[in-house]
Amino acid sequence: MSTSESRILDGTWSRPGIGYFDVPSDVLGSVFTTEVRQGWCSKPTPELIRRLEILTASGSEPSDIYLAMRVRQLRAKKAAWEAYLLTSFACGLFQTRDLHQRLTSSSADAFRGAMAECMACWFVAGKMRFPFRAVVRGRRSRNLDMGIRIGSSEVGIEVKSPHRPWPEENFWSGDDSDKIASAIASANRQFSDDRPNLLLLAPHLRFPAFQNREDLLKAAFGHSAVTAKINMLTGDIVGERMEFRPSGRFLNAIKKGRLLSQVPWLQANQCDRMPRREVRRETSGPVHACVEKVPRFIRKPDVDRPQCSGIAQPERTLSHSTERFQ
Helix, strand or coil, rough: CCCCHHHHHCCCCCCCCCCCCCCCCCHHHHHHHHHHHHHHHCCCCHHHHHHHHHHHCCCCCCCCCCHHHHHHHHHHHHHHHHHHHHHHHHHHHHHHHHHHHHCCCCCCCHHHHHHHHHHHHHHHHEEEEEEEEECCCHHHHHHEEEEEECCEEEEEEECCCCCCCCCCCCCCCCCCCCHHHHHHHHHHHHCCCCCEEEEEECEECCCCCCCCCCCHHHHCCEEEEEEEEEECCCEEEEEEEEEEECCCCCCCCCEEEEECCCCCCCCCCCCCCCHHHHHHHEEEEEEEEEEEEEECCCCCCCCCCCCCCCCCCCHHCCCEEEECCC
């Protein structure tokens, strides 16, 4: 048994910003080999073509301003993928799961979930520099996606990537809060009750979460609704008013499909400013965070590569893009 494998089995925590595992000199080429790309080309889909465009983004910029912008966007994605995979190699994620298989799969769902785990690893271990562990036990001896240590507390992490494709029709109704709520419920079934837990969301929804926070608030806490009393004899509506319905996954307000009680401090126009002390008393379950890619393009094709022996500064590879954290 190698030293790296023994570190995984004995539950050794990595030091902040340092990985214990060997990293290939070409992380993208070692995962997305020529055979993998040829397999994608044999049965192309729009999503697979997009992957190939990102992996082959290189060369000089076109003179056309719109084509140049597209090339910069593809390069930013490629630089981000390289940083994510490099950190995941250094932290041992490729040693403990079928990450390689899912990244090379033709399935869009499998690829999206695997890349979300790599991005989460980069964020908590590379950018935030928390001590990291690739194997953390959850409920009923299930393994969570990863774990970190904050002070003396061990935190289990589950990564979810809720997805809803852009509709083909020009008009649609509804929101994406149901996808987020489903991800929260799925993570709660995996989290252990004996430690703090963190749910990291890497959503691929119709609108970016950082532009549309209402879906996150509705899934986690609840939504506003119009309530009124109806006179059954005359049909008149009386007492019409707006009130907050605490139906979110973070509130202990529903049992067997019924609302137990209203939460008086939750106002429809104040859901962004909930008192911290009250939230701790009324809510349960894991903390959740949302990590999304927000590309920012700069004319600098050559970037410094971090050391392959660790994950000291993986974010330097992302000089073409930044990450927005909420």
